[in-house]
Amino acid sequence: MTSGEVRVVRRQWWAWAVVVLVVAAAAAPLVVMWLTNPDDQRLVDLDVYRTGGQMLLEGRPVYDYFTPAPQLLPFTYPPVAAMLAVALAEMSWGTAQWVWTAGIFAALAVTVWLSFRQALRKYVPWAFAALMVACVYLMPIRDQVRFGQVDILLVALCLADCVVKRPWWPRGFLIGLATAVKLTPGVFLIYLLITRQWRTFFMAAFTTAVLTLLPFAVIPRDAFQFWFSALLDPNRLGANAATTNQSIRGMLIRLYLPETATSAIWLVIVAVVAWYGFRGARDAYKANDQLTAVALVGLMAVLLSPVAWIHHLAWVVVVLGAIVGDGRDPVRLRVAAGVWLYYVVPIPWWGVSLKAAEIPGVSPVLGKIVQNGYGLGALVLVWLLVAWLPKRRQIA
Numbered sequence: 001m002t003s004g005e006v007r008v009v010r011r012q013w014w015a016w017a018v019v020v021l022v023v024a025a026a027a028a029p030l031v032v033m034w035l036t037n038p039d040d041q042r043l044v045d046l047d048v049y050r051t052g053g054q055m056l057l058e059g060r061p062v063y064d065y066f067t068p069a070p071q072l073l074p075f076t077y078p079p080v081a082a083m084l085a086v087a088l089a090e091m092s093w094g095t096a097q098w099v100w101t102a103g104i105f106a107a108l109a110v111t112v113w114l115s116f117r118q119a120l121r122k123y124v125p126w127a128f129a130a131l132m133v134a135c136v137y138l139m140p141i142r143d144q145v146r147f148g149q150v151d152i153l154l155v156a157l158c159l160a161d162c163v164v165k166r167p168w169w170p171r172g173f174l175i176g177l178a179t180a181v182k183l184t185p186g187v188f189l190i191y192l193l194i195t196r197q198w199r200t201f202f203m204a205a206f207t208t209a210v211l212t213l214l215p216f217a218v219i220p221r222d223a224f225q226f227w228f229s230a231l232l233d234p235n236r237l238g239a240n241a242a243t244t245n246q247s248i249r250g251m252l253i254r255l256y257l258p259e260t261a262t263s264a265i266w267l268v269i270v271a272v273v274a275w276y277g278f279r280g281a282r283d284a285y286k287a288n289d290q291l292t293a294v295a296l297v298g299l300m301a302v303l304l305s306p307v308a309w310i311h312h313l314a315w316v317v318v319v320l321g322a323i324v325g326d327g328r329d330p331v332r333l334r335v336a337a338g339v340w341l342y343y344v345v346p347i348p349w350w351g352v353s354l355k356a357a358e359i360p361g362v363s364p365v366l367g368k369i370v371q372n373g374y375g376l377g378a379l380v381l382v383w384l385l386v387a388w389l390p391k392r393r394q395i396a
Contacts, residue, residue: 047068055075056219081180160174176210289393291322
């Protein structure tokens with residue numbers, strides 16, 4: 001940011017104060033809805049993180065304990081995540097909820113700013129406020145608040161590492177941190193390799209390795225248990241066939257084919273999608289469109305993972321920013337509006353209702369297709385970013 005831009009921002013301090021109030025007012029119903037629920041229904045994933053931290057403080061095995069009934073959720077993250085969660089365990093439950101929720105919106109603000117900064121080149125506070133409010137009500141973001149999830153923070157870390165022009169940290173460090181905490185951002189290591197960003201790749205790989213090996217020195221029992229036992233048990237993540245699993249594998253599991261056939265089909269589709277998506281990300285990088293490249297890699301993290309819950313689709317914020325671009329193409333704006341609306345309404349749950357209703361003349365296949373709506377939508381988004389968006393850039 002130049003000195004002139006800094007002066008503009010400072011002159012608009014009052015406008016940014018209004019932006020904060022507008023976003024807070026818009027988000028308040030969502031926050032109040034989930035933070036005033038009964039204790040056993042409130043930010044259940046945050047409770048998982050805190051439980052992991054508490055187990056370390058009490059010297060208990062992290063991966064043998066579950067959150068209190070009725071959730072009974074196990075800690076499913078790498079051991080370094082439990083080490084970081086000690087800070088949450090030191091807080092009271094009430095304080096941790098508010099601190100974590102504030103962190104979700106701070107990470108969303110960073111993601112929105114970096115994703116839409118071409119359209120926000122004039123630092124228009126009101127446009128930023130509108131985009132923040134719109135993104136708050138995307139279902140994957142609503143679920144961040146509902147469950148107290150970490151995904152939007154990981155999105156912000158990977159996005160910042162890739163698109164900030166002059167980072168004050170070693171580029172690649174944030175990707176390494178995100179990968180060590182939740183594995184799936186490891187797709188960015190593939191991206192860095194195929195785009196030959198060698199220095200960034202080595203920093204990301206080094207950071208991941210250090211944060212992965214550190215627990216073997218500090219909490220070796222838990223480190224061994226995670227990497228050689230807990231990680232190999234997919235059922236620890238929850239019911240893989242549940243509607244909320246919108247990965248390619250999740251959609252295939254809901255076809256209820258023989259397990260061998262499901263695995264074989266999954267491997268073939270994953271190979272094709274990975275080839276197409278990473279090739280598109282490489283081409284976007286070569287075209288100097290880092291944002292589109294990041295959006296594609298984020299979608300790979302969702303689609304290629306064996307389990308990807310709806311809240312993992314927080315990458316949709318970055319996808320929207322890539323589609324909008326500088327905001328001057330009305331066709332791109334209309335497409336972005338359609339994508340936004342698609343991920344605001346609860347389409348997968350409409351599919352569940354259709355299947356349960358057994359409406360005469362309506363095939364149950366339709367209900368199953370709608371049930372997979374977000375995952376199928378993610379596949380369409382990959383095509384949009386790889387095949388459609390470059391043509392729109394040429395027209396513009």
